[in-house]
Amino acid sequence: MANLSVETTKLDGVRLIQPHRFGDSRGFFSEVFNLATFHGAGFDDVFVQDNQSLSAHAGTLRGLHFQAPPRDQSKLVRCGRGSLWDVVVDFRLGSETFGQWFGAELSAANGKQMYVPSGFLHGFVTLEPQTEVLYKCSDYYVPDMEGTVAWDSLDIDWPLGGRTPILSDKDAAAPSFEDVASPFGALS
Numbered sequence: 001m002a003n004l005s006v007e008t009t010k011l012d013g014v015r016l017i018q019p020h021r022f023g024d025s026r027g028f029f030s031e032v033f034n035l036a037t038f039h040g041a042g043f044d045d046v047f048v049q050d051n052q053s054l055s056a057h058a059g060t061l062r063g064l065h066f067q068a069p070p071r072d073q074s075k076l077v078r079c080g081r082g083s084l085w086d087v088v089v090d091f092r093l094g095s096e097t098f099g100q101w102f103g104a105e106l107s108a109a110n111g112k113q114m115y116v117p118s119g120f121l122h123g124f125v126t127l128e129p130q131t132e133v134l135y136k137c138s139d140y141y142v143p144d145m146e147g148t149v150a151w152d153s154l155d156i157d158w159p160l161g162g163r164t165p166i167l168s169d170k171d172a173a174a175p176s177f178e179d180v181a182s183p184f185g186a187l188s
């Protein structure tokens with residue numbers, strides 16, 4: 001039985017991953033990450049850092065973030081509690097889909113994971129209170145190499161239900177997409 005199903009998206013390299021859940025009377029068991037299985041499915045990343053964030057309120061929006069080369073990161077994102085709407089934006093110069101976005105709901109219930117390749121912006125908005133997000137990164141955090149793009153400077157259809165999102169000071173002050181020079185070449 002396949003332990004992993006992988007869905008392609010309209011953005012090259014961006015994938016929605018569904019690890020298998022073995023359900024029984026107690027609940028379920030799932031290998032949420034297995035290096036050999038992921039390598040077998042074509043992901044050659046070596047993840048070196050695991051992150052966890054908790055957002056107290058629904059409508060908390062984090063993003064859009066990237067870390068510049070040579071310290072760029074691919075990410076494998078999932079939800080441990082609650083639900084979120086996860087977004088990736090193609091930020092690779094010269095890419096046919098430069099500036100286009102893809103979004104999907106990740107929840108504790110659906111077990112889906114978003115694979116965010118290097119060269120893409122990443123962000124999410126929480127859909128429930130006390131939403132926990134867990135993600136692996138392929139390089140360590142380097143604050144000096146970090147970049148932020150304003151969440152509302154692209155035509156992203158954030159499911160906010162008319163609410164004003166809760167932002168960090170850094171994200172609230174982020175420059176617009178068109179004012180940030182991408183450090184990513186087309187083949188990042």
Ligand SMILES: Cc1cn([C@H]2C[C@H](O)[C@@H](COP(=O)(O)OP(=O)(O)O[C@H]3O[C@@H](C)C(=O)[C@@H](O)[C@H]3O)O2)c(=O)[nH]c1=O
Nearest residue numbers: 051053062063064065066075122123124140141168170
């Ligand atoms: C991202 C990060 C933050 N921090 C620290 C810096 C700061 O004091 C505190 C909170 O950082 P931030 O406000 O940047 O956290 P947050 O807004 O949750 O940032 C995250 O957003 C999502 C969308 C991503 O894709 C991540 O890569 C990361 O950029 O945690 C680390 O120590 N290591 C890390 O890897």
